[in-house]
Amino acid sequence: xxxxxxxxxxxxxxxxxxxxxxxxxxxxxxxxxxxxxxxxxxxxxxxxxxxxxxxxxxxxxxxxxxxxxxxxxxxxxxxxxxxxxxxxxxxxxxxxxxxxxxxxxxxxxxxxxxxxxxxxxxxxxxxxxxxxxxxxxxxxxxxxxxxxxxxxxxxxxxxxxxxxxxxxxxxxxxxxxxxxxxxxxxxxxxxxxxxxxxxxxxxxxxxxxxxxxxxxxxxxxxxxxxxxxxxxxxxxxxxxxxxxxxxxxxxxxxxxxxxxxxxxxxxxxxxxxxxxxxxxxxxxxxxxxxxxxxxxxxxxxxxxxxxxxxxxxxxxxxxxxxxxxxxxxxxxxxxxxxxxxxxxxxxxxxxxxxxxxxxxxxxxxxxxxxxxxxxxxxxxxxxxxxxxxxxxxxxxxxxxxxxxxxxxxxxxxxxxxxxxxxxxxxxxxxxxxxxxxxxxxxxxxxxxxxxxxxxxxxxxxxxxxxxxxxxxxxxxxxxxxxxxxxxxxxxxxxxxxxxxxxxxxxxxxxxxxxxxxxxxxxxxxxxxxxxxxxxxxxxxxxxxxxxxxxxxxxxxxxxxxxxxxxxxxxxxxxxxxxxxxxxxxxxxxxxxxx
Amino acid sequence: xxxxxxxxxxxxxxxxxxxxxxxxxxxxxxxxxxxxxxxxxxxxxxxxxxxxxxxxxxxxxxxxxxxxxxxxxxxxxxxxxxxxxxxxxxxxxxxxxxxxxxxxxxxxxxxxxxxxxxxxxxxxxxxxxxxxxxxxxxxxxxxxxxxxxxxxxxxxxxxxxxxxxxxxxxxxxxxxxxxxxxxxxxxxxxxxxxxxxxxxxxxxxxxxxxxxxxxxxxxxxxxxxxxxxxxxxxxxxxxxxxxxxxxxxxxxxxxxxxxxxxxxxxxxxxxxxxx
Numbered sequence: 001x002x003x004x005x006x007x008x009x010x011x012x013x014x015x016x017x018x019x020x021x022x023x024x025x026x027x028x029x030x031x032x033x034x035x036x037x038x039x040x041x042x043x044x045x046x047x048x049x050x051x052x053x054x055x056x057x058x059x060x061x062x063x064x065x066x067x068x069x070x071x072x073x074x075x076x077x078x079x080x081x082x083x084x085x086x087x088x089x090x091x092x093x094x095x096x097x098x099x100x101x102x103x104x105x106x107x108x109x110x111x112x113x114x115x116x117x118x119x120x121x122x123x124x125x126x127x128x129x130x131x132x133x134x135x136x137x138x139x140x141x142x143x144x145x146x147x148x149x150x151x152x153x154x155x156x157x158x159x160x161x162x163x164x165x166x167x168x169x170x171x172x173x174x175x176x177x178x179x180x181x182x183x184x185x186x187x188x189x190x191x192x193x194x195x196x197x198x199x200x201x202x203x204x205x206x207x208x209x210x211x212x213x214x215x216x217x218x219x220x221x222x223x224x225x226x227x228x229x230x231x232x233x234x235x236x237x238x239x240x241x242x243x244x245x246x247x248x249x250x251x252x253x254x255x256x257x258x259x260x261x262x263x264x265x266x267x268x269x270x271x272x273x274x275x276x277x278x279x280x281x282x283x284x285x286x287x288x289x290x291x292x293x294x295x296x297x298x299x300x301x302x303x304x305x306x307x308x309x310x311x312x313x314x315x316x317x318x319x320x321x322x323x324x325x326x327x328x329x330x331x332x333x334x335x336x337x338x339x340x341x342x343x344x345x346x347x348x349x350x351x352x353x354x355x356x357x358x359x360x361x362x363x364x365x366x367x368x369x370x371x372x373x374x375x376x377x378x379x380x381x382x383x384x385x386x387x388x389x390x391x392x393x394x395x396x397x398x399x400x401x402x403x404x405x406x407x408x409x410x411x412x413x414x415x416x417x418x419x420x421x422x423x424x425x426x427x428x429x430x431x432x433x434x435x436x437x438x439x440x441x442x443x444x445x446x447x448x449x450x451x452x453x454x455x456x457x458x459x460x461x462x463x464x465x466x467x468x469x470x471x472x473x474x475x476x477x478x479x480x481x482x483x484x485x486x487x488x489x490x491x492x493x494x495x496x497x498x499x500x501x502x503x504x505x506x507x508x509x510x511x512x513x514x515x516x517x518x519x520x521x522x523x524x525x526x527x528x529x530x531x532x533x534x535x536x537x538x539x540x541x542x543x544x545x546x547x548x549x550x551x552x553x554x555x556x557x558x559x560x561x562x563x564x565x566x567x568x569x570x571x572x573x574x575x576x577x578x579x580x581x582x583x584x585x586x587x588x589x590x591x592x593x594x
Numbered sequence: 595x596x597x598x599x600x601x602x603x604x605x606x607x608x609x610x611x612x613x614x615x616x617x618x619x620x621x622x623x624x625x626x627x628x629x630x631x632x633x634x635x636x637x638x639x640x641x642x643x644x645x646x647x648x649x650x651x652x653x654x655x656x657x658x659x660x661x662x663x664x665x666x667x668x669x670x671x672x673x674x675x676x677x678x679x680x681x682x683x684x685x686x687x688x689x690x691x692x693x694x695x696x697x698x699x700x701x702x703x704x705x706x707x708x709x710x711x712x713x714x715x716x717x718x719x720x721x722x723x724x725x726x727x728x729x730x731x732x733x734x735x736x737x738x739x740x741x742x743x744x745x746x747x748x749x750x751x752x753x754x755x756x757x758x759x760x761x762x763x764x765x766x767x768x769x770x771x772x773x774x775x776x777x778x779x780x781x782x783x784x785x786x787x788x789x790x791x792x793x794x795x796x797x798x799x800x801x802x803x804x805x806x807x808x809x810x811x812x813x814x815x816x817x818x819x820x821x822x823x824x825x826x827x828x829x830x831x832x833x834x835x836x837x838x839x840x841x842x843x844x845x846x847x848x849x850x851x852x853x854x855x856x857x858x859x860x861x862x863x864x865x866x867x868x869x
Contacts, residue, residue, distance in 0.1 A: 121666060123670075123674075171763070171764055171765040171767065172761075172763055172764060173668075173761070173763045195669075195736045195737060195738070196668075196736060196761060196763045197734055197736055197759070197761035197763060249754045249755050249757065250755055250756075250758075251758055252759065255734070255759060255761060281736045281739070282734045282735065282736020282737075282741065282759070282761060283734065283736070283741065283745075283759060284739050284740060284741045284745060284746055284749060285739055286746070286749040286750070286754075287741070287745055287746070287748070287749040287754055287757065287759075288754075289754060319739075321738065321739070392739070394740070394746055394817070394818045394819065395816065395817030395818025395819070396817065396818075405738070436818075437818045438690065438691075438692055439688040439689065439690035439691045439692075439823070440688070440691060440737070440740075441667070441686065441687065441688050441691070442667060442668055442669070442671075442735050442737060442762060443630065443633055443666075443667050443668065443762040443763065443772060444630070444633055444636040444667060444686055444762075444772075444790070444792065444793070445733060445735065445742060445762045445772075445790045445793070446688035446790065446823040446825070447735055447737075447740060447741065447742050447743060448690075448740075448743060448818060448819065448820065449737060449738065449740035450738070450739075450740060452738070558670065558673050558674070558677075559673060559677055559678060560673055560677070569737075569738050
């Protein structure tokens with residue numbers, strides 16, 4: 001075992017200030033008592049990943065120990081969140097997307113497993129390891145997406161397939177890796193594969209039949225984007241007819257990307273679903289002048305019809321692969337003396353956005369990582385301001401591009417504690433150089449691409465857990481990690497924050513100070529989403545999947561050549577010491593107090 | 595149930611050991627080629643591509659049985675094939691590719707202009723002003739914002755609004771196979787297409803109308819762009835022995851390989867001209 005590098009701890013805010021601030025904030029739906037279940041990856045519709053369970057506390061978490069574990073039999077990036085419904089836990093694996101049901105009354109016992117047998121070819125299509133981000137439960141059904149672009153609903157009790165709907169075509173590069181969000185009788189799902197000329201969409205399926213209810217494209221004419229008379233974007237640059245066509249060269253929108261592979265949240269009061277779209281593709285940036293709407297955009301839609309109510313383009317004309325798909329955490333905050341319904345979005349481009357979720361107005365956009373590619377967001381126009389000197393161009397050397405293509409933060413979801421008023425953001429600290437050209441080929445077609453090389457940003461650490469105070473728009477504390485923190489975080493009523501590291505540590509830290517409280521070494525690096533639940537015995541459990549992989553960990557899970565600086569689009573270079581820190585794996589861990 | 599006999603246990607252990615040994619160990623007597631199962635004219639699972647034919651020639655020359663590992667030639671192709679050790683040889687690798695040890699090139703080809711005979715503008719140069727007026731098709735790759743060299747070359751010249759993109763992704767069973775750009779040209783959706791030579795040479799004669807092809811000029815468009823690529827075979831970087839055997843086989847069967855490339859209409863270029 002390699003000795004863990006001691007986490008650096010920087011306490012920026014005083015405990016008193018935090019306590020005072022916490023009193024003025026609440027989570028959108030914190031009101032009902034916690035039912036102890038975990039029925040969707042983000043726990044609640046507001047995407048807080050906060051559980052009020054408080055048997056495990058900052059004081060006793062040091063005694064937390066392994067209750068049971070299970071070998072999932074798939075050694076690829078395990079990004080999914082386990083679900084807990086009643087006395088059953090559901091876990092979906094990376095490709096081939098096996099769904100396990102565990103009997104929590106007999107720990108470690110499999111009730112049934114369901115195998116969707118997705119098409120093998122899908123593995124060759126997925127960009128960044130063959131991951132899934134999990135399932136969702138509602139009304140007796142466990143619903144998830146398979147890599148070969150199907151959505152499947154399985155009877156939660158019997159494990160029998162209820163319906164399976166094909167949504168995309170893998171031969172054209174379409175895969176599905178995101179976790180559905182179920183709102184009422186609608187299952188909301190989106191596609192992956194923007195770099196292959198896939199046109200992005202969000203689709204609603206009927207929960208009980210699997211039939212398509214509506215589809216909202218991310219590019220193209222208003223009727224395809226489901227933009228109608230009720231569409232009221234806040235900023236001028238998002239207003240106008242058919243911007244999904246006119247902000248592109250003719251017809252480029254037809255294959256323009258803007259896939260929907262990230263997180264969704266829902267506000268029942270406003271009846272709005274929130275999500276973001278990915279980067280534009282497959283055109284090179286100079287061949288697609290214009291804003292390229294609606295890529296890298298946040299949408300608010302009506303779940304019943306898909307109708308767009310507002311949109312805000314986070315990164316117009318994206319140059320860096322800054323997908324806009326990260327989570328939107330729905331909170332009610334007191335800002336400048338006024339209670340605001342906001343959506344908080346730590347974006348790939350390096351800024352934490354606080355948006356008015358009724359209107360799409362940006363209330364603040366503050367860097368939470370090291371940013372050189374842009375100068376900030378103009379709060380009058382709403383536009384992100386790019387730095388000309390950092391624009392990549394084929395054949396031109398550009399150094400110090402920060403954040404690198406995976407962004408200051410990728411898909412890995414944050415959690416929010418209403419007790420501390422802090423958002424716990426797992427993220428990375430990576431920059432890249434674009435240094436010349438190298439030959440490559442796809443489908444027999446040779447070309448010359450930019451040779452990019454990623455490396456640690458200022459400070460030399462590649463990962464961070466940042467506790468962010470969205471009211472004061474500043475970090476309360478940060479913990480640095482050797483590797484990108486590619487796991488989700490979990491915040492609990494016991495003031496404990498859980499997260500995992502790529503070098504095999506599952507960690508608990510104090511929610512108020514970041515003080516390390518407990519760690520457990522797992523079989524492989526952790527890039528999954530920790531959860532907590534109340535077991536049938538009334539005790540609080542904490543669960544997480546271990547299994548390194550994903551874009552960050554493909555050097556291990558896919559066995560990339562560490563000598564090849566350009567592997568995984570240059571990410572492997574930044575991760576070349578990862579194989580020494582973790583083997584691959586695929587294991588479920590469940591912890592409890594003695 | 596009785597416990598298994600010691601012999602049975604040994605057998606099981608031996609089987610486990612075999613399984614653990616995995617696919618990495620090359621089987622003597624086999625030429626293990628990594629190839630795309632559905633990517634004509636290069637290769638397919640029925641052995642109908644010119645790379646299939648070249649592989650057969652090489653296997654015969656080396657006295658080895660030919661065996662394929664099929665994997666779509668997309669992102670991850672090299673790591674899933676050569677990288678996992680399930681196969682040992684790539685065909686169709688462009689010179690300058692850094693993730694494999696390359697043999698000497700066995701041909702060079704070029705991106706070409708394609709137009710309808712007697713109908714389209716006979717464009718031969720990227721600097722032809724006609725390219726600003728007509729509808730131009732390019733192939734798109736989109737890997738990290740990178741595309742085929744003609745797509746970048748046109749953008750550099752400010753030729754954007756009249757350019758249509760055709761992704762190279764697809765399969766023979768979908769509506770968008772790799773030859774879609776030439777179908778679009780034949781159908782009059784575009785007036786000029788910029789296509790990688792072997793694709794153009796194969797798909798152009800299969801269209802309902804006559805298509806003319808001409809190499810893209812200038813062959814170099816600095817910084818960073820070129821249109822001629824020498825094509826080699828690739829092996830794992832440390833597999834010197836196999837690399838050398840393939841070099842010898844490619845040299846010995848030069849004429850036969852040239853004849854295969856001719857039969858598939860692969861436009862040839864002289865790579866030496868642009869190095």
